[in-house]
Amino acid sequence: MTLTFTRPALTLTLALTLAACGGKATFPVAGTIEGLKYDGLVLSTNGMDLPLAANATSFSFPNPLSYGEVYDVIAKAPPAHQTCNVASFQGRTGVLYNGPTDTAGRFGAINIGVLCTTNTAALGGKITGLTSDGLQLTNGSTGGTVAPLAAAVSFNFAPVAYDVTYGITVLAQPAKEVCRVSSNGTGKMGDNPVTEIVVTCEPKPA
Amino acid sequence: MKNLTLRASVALACALSLAACGGSSGNLLLGGTVTNLFKPGLVLQNKTGPLLPVAAGATTFAFHELIGNDEDFEVKIATQPTGAVCVLANNKGKSGAYNITSVAVVCKTNMYDLGGKISGLDVNGLVLVNGADRLAIPAGATDFKLSQIDDGAPYGITVLTQPPGRTCSVQNGVGTMGAAAVDAVRVTCG
Numbered sequence: 001m002t003l004t005f006t007r008p009a010l011t012l013t014l015a016l017t018l019a020a021c022g023g024k025a026t027f028p029v030a031g032t033i034e035g036l037k038y039d040g041l042v043l044s045t046n047g048m049d050l051p052l053a054a055n056a057t058s059f060s061f062p063n064p065l066s067y068g069e070v071y072d073v074i075a076k077a078p079p080a081h082q083t084c085n086v087a088s089f090q091g092r093t094g095v096l097y098n099g100p101t102d103t104a105g106r107f108g109a110i111n112i113g114v115l116c117t118t119n120t121a122a123l124g125g126k127i128t129g130l131t132s133d134g135l136q137l138t139n140g141s142t143g144g145t146v147a148p149l150a151a152a153v154s155f156n157f158a159p160v161a162y163d164v165t166y167g168i169t170v171l172a173q174p175a176k177e178v179c180r181v182s183s184n185g186t187g188k189m190g191d192n193p194v195t196e197i198v199v200t201c202e203p204k205p206a
Numbered sequence: 207m208k209n210l211t212l213r214a215s216v217a218l219a220c221a222l223s224l225a226a227c228g229g230s231s232g233n234l235l236l237g238g239t240v241t242n243l244f245k246p247g248l249v250l251q252n253k254t255g256p257l258l259p260v261a262a263g264a265t266t267f268a269f270h271e272l273i274g275n276d277e278d279f280e281v282k283i284a285t286q287p288t289g290a291v292c293v294l295a296n297n298k299g300k301s302g303a304y305n306i307t308s309v310a311v312v313c314k315t316n317m318y319d320l321g322g323k324i325s326g327l328d329v330n331g332l333v334l335v336n337g338a339d340r341l342a343i344p345a346g347a348t349d350f351k352l353s354q355i356d357d358g359a360p361y362g363i364t365v366l367t368q369p370p371g372r373t374c375s376v377q378n379g380v381g382t383m384g385a386a387a388v389d390a391v392r393v394t395c396g
Contacts (some may be wrong), residue, residue, distance in 0.1 A: 139337045139362070141360060143337040160338070171380060171381075186365060
């Protein structure tokens with residue numbers, strides 16, 4: 001009597017356990033995005049393209065993969081004004097994200113890292129009339145200071161990120177000239193380098 | 207004879223290397239890390255021991271005097287740097303068997319207001335910048351304040367956007383921050 005009940009009960013348990021395996025496990029290719037500020041990013045893997053909007057912080061491709069399928073996520077198109085890298089890195093919260101490529105099923109859940117940084121562009125210009133040392137130009141308080149030497153005809157500041165402002169002023173005059181920023185000294189960085197700032201130096205009045 | 211010379215020089219070497227320990231009884235280093243120290247004048251001290259000056263730009267420090275095992279230590283700031291304030295962490299305890307390198311000195315350079323007065327601004331639209339720092343100024347404003355900057359940092363204020371129909375110019379807009387707020391910048395619009 002006891003045995004006749006035990007045997008069906010065991011069979012049922014076994015069947016339920018197998019059903020829990022879902023027949024076939026699937027794995028969504030998903031991840032975390034840090035630093036995305038602009039529209040235009042398109043991630044791609046296994047024939048799927050996934051556009052992401054500005055400020056997105058996570059992604060998940062529409063079709064999950066089966067166990068053993070290989071994925072390789074790439075940034076097919078960058079967002080405007082930024083560059084994104086798909087990579088394994090330690091995120092802000094301390095989580096170590098997965099790299100761009102692996103085999104579905106090797107991790108319980110796939111959490112690929114995408115790190116976006118805003119592009120920077122060069123900032124510089126021309127100098128006319130400088131024949132002595134001592135000139136110092138500054139880009140505000142945090143953009144750096146440059147000291148073109150006598151006879152310099154150009155100058156370069158540290159690159160500036162997109163949408164960040166710059167304002168070049170004469171912090172110190174050279175020994176024999178009076179210099180001024182005569183054009184294009186202030187602006188907001190776009191996508192292209194700024195090379196047209198002009199500093200004009202004239203001999204000191206005797 | 208040869209042997210004697212050797213023995214003497216070994217003894218001398220021993221004496222010298224012991225003396226290098228600074229006459230202290232210990233054999234453990236006491237030190238740590240220094241973060242964001244851009245100003246001169248910081249002096250550290252362990253309890254009432256000798257003073258240790260730490261130069262601007264230093265990222266680590268270690269006292270010249272070694273300490274012993276199971277010895278209490280308490281690193282203190284004898285003198286703050288000029289134009290900055292430093293605070294200590296992990297600075298008090300008892301030594302074990304290993305060098306102590308975990309004392310942390312974290313400094314912050316003093317910051318001051320940067321601003322001045324405006325005259326003749328009767329429309330919206332003026333935007334001033336100090337490099338990457340941007341400030342829109344509304345019609346009718348008679349003074350302005352940009353973000354605070356570090357003691358010793360240069361500044362250069364320029365006009366990013368002129369208000370419609372007006373031209374504003376900046377006087378006294380360039381300089382180097384000292385140990386007090388700058389309020390002497392003048393913006394004249396007409």
